[in-house]
């Protein structure tokens with residue numbers, strides 16, 4: 001690993017001040033689980049790390065009386081999973097947090113780091129593979145080993161977004177605060193993530209080098225929300241999603257009033273399955289509807305060999321998520 005200086009700011013102002021002259025040689029450090037691995041593999045080689053851990057006020061989860069929730073970027077995934085209010089009111093988020101890695105990983109990894117973590121595609125992670133995301137000419141997964149790659153929204157790169165929190169938070173309609181030395185902006189989480197074909201292929205989000213993600217805001221869910229997170233992984237003890245489904249659902253008696261269906265592990269971003277949502281809205285809450293929603297969820301999906309299994313897998317998970325709300 002290249003040597004670097006560690007800056008330990010004691011305030012958010014000092015932290016964003018240190019990022020003010022954006023350069024790829026300064027990086028934000030939170031739990032370090034992802035960033036330090038990238039540095040060891042020479043994927044990023046910053047001269048300086050801005051360690052957020054000493055910045056006060058970013059490690060809290062707060063609910064308003066109306067039920068809106070604000071989550072600081074330094075809240076650990078484990079603290080999110082265990083928070084009584086989150087478990088009671090935002091089940092999909094508590095379940096997603098509980099599905100992240102192992103207890104050790106959850107006790108160190110932060111919410112901000114989880115949303116900003118980089119892809120796990122093994123071509124991207126290998127310092128020896130100069131793939132498209134690292135300035136090369138080719139996404140090697142297309143003709144190479146693609147068991148874990150995208151079936152939706154891919155091209156020209158076929159990474160999948162690794163975060164479990166992201167689909168759950170998109171299903172809940174969350175926004176994030178991004179702060180720099182001259183101000184801050186609120187961005188809907190759904191628009192925080194970017195497809196490889198619609199921006200800078202080297203990035204997965206709209207976060208700028210001079211910005212810190214400080215908070216996640218979850219609006220108070222409309223009354224009667226049912227929600228769940230269903231994830232399938234290759235290794236039962238801890239693993240990233242091969243495919244996952246975050247579901248938020250509102251019913252009116254025997255019919256679905258509204259649903260949000262967001263897929264993880266199958267696209268370069270948390271994938272809002274709008275055709276599935278349309279199949280559910282106003283329909284009877286029954287198996288035939290679940291099957292139509294499952295078909296809608298994979299509308300446009302395309303495997304290219306080893307990842308073909310993700311299509312039936314995703315359909316099954318959508319049905320399982322709906323059944324669990326019965």
Ligand SMILES: Cc1cc2nc3c(=O)[nH]c(=O)nc-3n(C[C@H](O)[C@H](O)[C@H](O)COP(=O)(O)OP(=O)(O)OC[C@H]3O[C@@H](n4cnc5c(N)ncnc54)[C@H](O)[C@@H]3O)c2cc1C
Nearest residue numbers: 030031032033034035101109110112113114116163164213
């Ligand atoms: C073995 C293993 C298994 C895992 N399994 C899962 C899993 O099943 N599901 C899952 O969702 N995740 C999983 N993870 C990912 C893990 O949860 C993330 O690595 C972790 O959440 C990253 O958080 P961190 O605080 O360590 O971030 P860091 O490593 O400190 O940072 C990660 C990236 O985000 C940037 N960053 C961090 N915080 C901020 C901020 N507040 N503002 C702006 N930029 C920021 C950093 O610059 C860096 O680029 C796994 C990780 C490992 C090592």
